[in-house]
Amino acid sequence: MPDKSRVEVCFSPEEFDLYKQEYTTVVAIDVLRATSAICTAFENGAAKMIPVSSVKEAQAFKDEGYLVGAERNGKIVDGFDFGNSPYSYMGDLVKGKTLVLTTTNGTKAINRAAKTHEVLVGSLLNLQSVIDYLSQSPTDVLLLASGWQGKFNLEDSICAGAIAEALLETGNYMSDEDSTIASLFLYRQATDNYFSFLKASSHRRRLRNLNLNEDIKYCLTPNQTRVIPVYRDGALVKMEGWV
């Protein structure tokens, strides 16, 4: 019997260093809203997305003429083309373009993991596609929730729990960490209605206060795209040969 691959959940980029040693692949997850926006951009034909960690780096790209999204604390940073609303990344605007993005949590998680690991971008939007890919190509995979300013958040952990559950069901994966067990429990509680389950979540309340309910509904509706963004040579691109 071949050894099983390992799938675990890390609740926050702050804890990434405690987990990272044993994995080859990281799935970065920021359901509300960075990784949902990234999946949406590629579904709408974006060529490339460069995730940057600071507004200063984003400004440098903007000065060179790039289309740049910049979000902090749920809002578009003044002077940039868009924030991290998925609705900004639809239609002809992004088609064929190289975009640049910086967000409060998600792009930091991606950049942190990309230094040392193969990075895929996951969200509820491409949930089944990520599950299918990792089911077909088992590897030791860490599901990295972006959290909120370093803290645990519910929606990312539930998305991670959904991926972990499906991979464990294949029989080709095992898990060992309590964070993974907790994610599975939370996912099973939430599975019938993410939107209702998350009504109490702090991030959802934060975004609702910003009149972002449409964004939230969209981001919590699974399986709207098959694209899997992957990090290659400093930028995210659509995974080749995968639909």
Next chain:
Amino acid sequence: MPDKSRVEVCFSPEEFDLYKQEYTTVVAIDVLRATSAICTAFENGAAKMIPVSSVKEAQAFKDEGYLVGAERNGKIVDGFDFGNSPYSYMGDLVKGKTLVLTTTNGTKAINRAAKTHEVLVGSLLNLQSVIDYLSQSPTDVLLLASGWQGKFNLEDSICAGAIAEALLETGNYMSDEDSTIASLFLYRQATDNYFSFLKASSHRRRLRNLNLNEDIKYCLTPNQTRVIPVYRDGALVKMEGWV
């Protein structure tokens, strides 16, 4: 209407800095087994316990003639009087004594919080007593899980969820963090049978492998004591005037 006090859960000492600003009191929780051992020692008449973070500090106390417990990775460190099994802290051995303790996770959490906050020691053993005390004296309280080597663990989060649920039910507390919501969910799943719920937990498996099933059963049996250890001037003592 007076403002409500706040109760939240922090999953690990690694995240403490992200949470600590807004609280006056921290309840340090290390169910398996440091805070359970500490509660047991005071129930059995210990006068004082000095929590130290390193084996080196513990050795210095040992050299001065103190009774010293030292545990790393579930085992007694060679040359010390005991580890963190609660059964070592029962009976006449500890009565009236000043003990010294260093453990993998729990004493670190206590010392980290004690620099800036009032620190109480919580476990399932003194669960209802901690709830009663915080119900009678509402304060902004952070329930600090010790975790396992910096990572999330189930048993501490469930104990924290039990405390949070009871405090929220008083109507004098509110909570806001997703980590607290998750702890409440996990606690409600576990509430009828901690032992069964935790059978999958990584820490429990770790200890079972060390033949510590009796310790686990004891630590997971709520409300065996009313003592609340508190940190005062460099050492834990039994809270005065509270039974």
